[in-house]
Amino acid sequence: xxxxxxxxxxxxxxxxxxxxxxxxxxxxxxxxxxxxxxxxxxxxxxxxxxxxxxxxxxxxxxxxxxxxxxxxxxxxxxxxxxxxxxxxxxxxxxxxxxxxxxxxxxxxxxxxxxxxxxxxxxxxxxxxxxxxxxxxxxxxxxxxxxxxxxxxxxxxxxxxxxxxxxxxxxxxxxxxxxxxxxxxxxxxxxxxxxxxxxxxxxxxxxxxxxxxxxxxxxxxxxxxxxxxxxxxxxxxxxxxxxxxxx
Amino acid sequence: xxxxxxxxxxxxxxxxxxxxxxxxxxxxxxxxxxxxxxxxxxxxxxxxxxxxxxxxxxxxxxxxxxxxxxxxxxxxxxxxxxxxxxxxxxxxxxxxxxxxxxxxxxxxxxxxxxxxxxxxxxxxxxxxxxxxxxxxxxxxxxxxxxxxxxxxxxxxxxxxxxxxxxxxxxxxxxxxxxxxxxxxxxxxxxxxxxxxxxxxxxxxxxxxxxxxxxxxxxxxxxxxxxxxxxxxxxxxxxxxxxxxxxxxxxxxxxxxxxxxxxxxxxxxxxxxxxxxxxxxxxxxxxxxxxxxxxxxxxxxxxxxxxxxxxxxxxxxxxxxxxxxxxxxxxxxxxxxxxxxxxxxxxxxxxxxxxxxxxxxxxxxxxxxxxxxxxxxxxxxxxxxxxxxxxxxxxxxxxxxxxxxxxxxxxxxxxxxxxxxxxxxxxxxxxxxxxxxxxxxxxxxxxxxxxx
Numbered sequence: 001x002x003x004x005x006x007x008x009x010x011x012x013x014x015x016x017x018x019x020x021x022x023x024x025x026x027x028x029x030x031x032x033x034x035x036x037x038x039x040x041x042x043x044x045x046x047x048x049x050x051x052x053x054x055x056x057x058x059x060x061x062x063x064x065x066x067x068x069x070x071x072x073x074x075x076x077x078x079x080x081x082x083x084x085x086x087x088x089x090x091x092x093x094x095x096x097x098x099x100x101x102x103x104x105x106x107x108x109x110x111x112x113x114x115x116x117x118x119x120x121x122x123x124x125x126x127x128x129x130x131x132x133x134x135x136x137x138x139x140x141x142x143x144x145x146x147x148x149x150x151x152x153x154x155x156x157x158x159x160x161x162x163x164x165x166x167x168x169x170x171x172x173x174x175x176x177x178x179x180x181x182x183x184x185x186x187x188x189x190x191x192x193x194x195x196x197x198x199x200x201x202x203x204x205x206x207x208x209x210x211x212x213x214x215x216x217x218x219x220x221x222x223x224x225x226x227x228x229x230x231x232x233x234x235x236x237x238x239x240x241x242x243x244x245x246x
Numbered sequence: 247x248x249x250x251x252x253x254x255x256x257x258x259x260x261x262x263x264x265x266x267x268x269x270x271x272x273x274x275x276x277x278x279x280x281x282x283x284x285x286x287x288x289x290x291x292x293x294x295x296x297x298x299x300x301x302x303x304x305x306x307x308x309x310x311x312x313x314x315x316x317x318x319x320x321x322x323x324x325x326x327x328x329x330x331x332x333x334x335x336x337x338x339x340x341x342x343x344x345x346x347x348x349x350x351x352x353x354x355x356x357x358x359x360x361x362x363x364x365x366x367x368x369x370x371x372x373x374x375x376x377x378x379x380x381x382x383x384x385x386x387x388x389x390x391x392x393x394x395x396x397x398x399x400x401x402x403x404x405x406x407x408x409x410x411x412x413x414x415x416x417x418x419x420x421x422x423x424x425x426x427x428x429x430x431x432x433x434x435x436x437x438x439x440x441x442x443x444x445x446x447x448x449x450x451x452x453x454x455x456x457x458x459x460x461x462x463x464x465x466x467x468x469x470x471x472x473x474x475x476x477x478x479x480x481x482x483x484x485x486x487x488x489x490x491x492x493x494x495x496x497x498x499x500x501x502x503x504x505x506x507x508x509x510x511x512x513x514x515x516x517x518x519x520x521x522x523x524x525x526x527x528x529x530x531x532x533x534x535x536x537x538x539x540x541x542x543x544x545x546x547x548x549x550x551x552x553x554x555x556x557x558x559x560x561x562x563x564x565x566x567x568x569x570x571x572x573x574x575x576x577x578x579x580x581x582x583x584x585x586x587x588x589x590x591x592x593x594x595x596x597x598x599x600x601x602x603x604x605x606x607x608x609x610x611x612x613x614x615x616x617x618x619x620x621x622x623x624x625x626x627x628x629x630x631x632x633x634x635x636x637x638x639x640x641x642x643x644x645x646x647x648x649x650x651x652x653x654x655x656x657x658x659x660x661x662x663x664x665x666x667x668x669x670x671x672x673x674x675x676x677x678x679x680x681x682x683x684x685x686x687x688x689x690x691x692x693x694x695x696x697x
Contacts, residue, residue, distance in 0.1 A: 147573055149549075185596035185610060185623075185646055186691065187465060187509045188567055188574045190485065191522060191529040191550030194506035195569075198527055216524075217484040218506045222441075222462050 041105030044069040048099040050112040055091075061114045062088050063097055070101035070108070074232040076143075091116055093137055098154075102231070111154075130169065132244060138165040139174070139242040142200055143235060147184075149195035151203045159200070162242060163207030170213075173245035176200050178218045179225070181234035186220060193218035200240035215245055280627055280636060283605050284674035285654050286326055291420055294331035294352055294359035295319045299342030301368025301375070310374050310405040311367045317406045318363065320449055321413030321427040324680065326655040326673045327420065331357045342366035344379060344390060353383035360384060361391070363416060367405070374400040378412040380419070392419060403452060410447070426651045430695040431658055432456075432466040432475055433669055437687030443477050443490065448651070448658075448671070448694070450682030456490055457497070463488070465509045469516055469536075470696040474498070476510035476519060487521055487538070501538040512536075514558035514696070520566075520581075522552040531566055533581065544583030550574065553597055556581070559604025565589070567596050576609050578630065589633060594623070597647045601674075602654045605629060608638070608674070610646040610659075625659050627674065638676030649694045650674070658682070658692040 048065040055061050066084045067073050074080045076098040078087065089097070096113045139162045142155035151159065166172060178197030180189040197216035205211045226233035281287040297315045300307045323330045335356045341347040341364045352359045365378040380392035392415055398404035410427035417425030429448045434441050438455065443466045446453040456475065457463055463479040475490045483504030491498045507523040520533050526543060531554050534541035545551045550569035557563040557578075565578045576589040576598050589595075589607065594615030598607050607630060612623040623644045628635040639645045643663030650657055651671075658671040661681075667688040672679040683689040 147569075184594060185574070187522075187553045188550060188569070188596050190506065190508050191524075191552040192569065194524045194529050195550055198524065215483075216506070217480075218524075222480070
């Protein structure tokens with residue numbers, strides 16, 4: 001308790017230092033534009049919409065986004081994109097498209113969600129026939145900030161959905177893999193990956209999943225989901241991934 | 247046409263990134279404390295290595311002699327205490343015995359040698375025999391400094407091994423402390439498709455694969471008596487410390503903790519291991535006896551704690567990496583976990599190695615690390631008592647995992663450049679950088695043997 005306060009302070013102080021000193025290349029997805037941007041560059045803005053917001057499986061939705069004051073714009077899962085544009089997507093399940101705009105004046109982000117209706121609501125599968133695919137469609141990974149193992153606010157809804165599925169299938173056991181992007185040192189990243197996996201485990205436990213069902217493994221930077229050297233890719237790699245423990 | 251192979255100029259580019267760096271001492275003086283503390287402060291002795299004389303006409307003699315001559319020459323050149331006469335400057339002669347040695351020809355220009363190593367090598371009956379001498383060209387009354395005889399089965403590796411032994415005799419005699427020509431470097435290579443533990447001679451020759459586990463094995467650390475290699479390996483239950491016996495040439499039992507147990511480190515008396523484990527839910531530093539029993543936790547901070555290393559002089563302190571204040575920093579503490587002191591003042595600092603005399607740490611540091619920062623990662627050396635530091639590598643890839651040689655004069659490290667990682671060594675003042683591995687996957691995490 002005493003400690004987490006201190007850590008929050010330290011994180012806040014580091015963030016403030018980064019914002020002022022480094023001109024902010026921090027990809028910080030959750031918070032709104034920084035309250036006091038440096039005077040030199042205007043803070044970026046970002047908006048994204050999906051039309052329609054609700055589709056049936058197999059149908060198409062069009063994402064439209066617009067940013068200002070950003071030199072680097074990406075959509076998590078789609079990679080680097082133009083500062084403004086449209087793109088059609090065909091998600092097979094409800095998906096949030098997270099737009100991140102970074103510029104000299106800071107960063108901004110926005111999210112559009114395409115809800116995919118269950119075409120013919122299938123009965124919840126029984127545990128005996130839950131395969132890896134079904135599991136991964138229902139128990140989604142969560143993503144972390146750079147050099148951080150704190151579960152972000154935007155990961156809480158994922159954790160709740162993951163926990164809900166796991167609580168409906170109480171006999172499933174889960175391996176939580178902690179992953180890091182490929183920057184930094186091998187040994188340190190293995191320890192950091194363990195912290196990420198353990199943070200995800202604690203979040204699931206808080207959401208009612210028995211810790212006896214959860215096992216953590218750190219992969220550090222030893223296994224990568226994405227191998228390009230850019231922030232969209234690094235973000236994909238900074239995650240806790242859930243797989244069936246078989 | 248003639249290029250001196252030693253005495254490269256030393257550049258110390260201390261980049262002033264922010265206020266706290268201003269405490270760093272200016273380059274030239276910084277170099278003095280490094281050179282003194284790493285046994286590199288003495289004047290270099292001008293030494294020549296003659297090509298050895300073939301002693302027999304056995305068809306194997308010529309090949310083994312080439313290997314021997316090259317190895318001896320490189321050992322003296324890498325030693326860090328010699329100004330070695332280049333092969334193009336030595337007299338065109340091969341004295342095979344003291345009777346055939348004429349000191350004046352070697353002490354004269356251009357070779358100008360104070361010391362000369364020479365002798366003969368011959369193969370007969372499947373064995374190689376070597377007689378090696380070291381003569382002082384300035385002594386008329388008692389010029390012979392060393393006279394040695396060696397014999398072994400006639401293989402190229404044996405010829406190289408004999409050259410290493412003879413070089414270490416010369417280095418010990420003229421340099422005052424044992425040489426490193428017979429030492430080994432343990433490392434990780436993925437050239438077979440998975441990361442396995444490998445070993446090579448200190449000069450990069452004679453590479454051998456030790457483990458065949460087919461998973462990911464990392465962080466090899468050889469025991470002080472050269473009998474075992476501890477390392478961490480990914481198994482079904484996560485990362486455990488595993489043990490390879492160099493006496494038995496196979497894996498031997500060691501308690502498998504799982505729970506992301508990483509980065510073992512031997513105390514210099516071989517009696518204890520320090521390592522990182524998340525057994526308690528968070529990665530912390532533990533100390534156990536050499537068999538993995540009696541483990542106790544000695545750190546209790548939230549966040550990553552990893553990469554411990556003992557003060558080999560006293561075994562009373564441990565340096566390690568902690569992320570308790572966000573980006574990783576180097577800390578030291580007593581071996582019971584008390585007296586925690588932070589050593590680095592910012593940036594991203596990892597992979598400490600403690601100098602054999604207990605005076606210095608070497609580690610990887612990216613002083614400008616942060617989101618969006620393009621920074622490189624370089625090898626640094628720090629005087630523990632004063633916390634003053636200097637940078638050893640500059641503008642050459644991403645450098646990590648420095649490991650000190652037992653002579654205190656050398657450091658081996660990994661360098662990632664142009665998309666792949668290789669193992670390099672250098673003198674502990676940053677000069678004479680030599681690439682040891684060449685391709686074949688990525689070669690990482692070198693660990694220099696204790697003797």
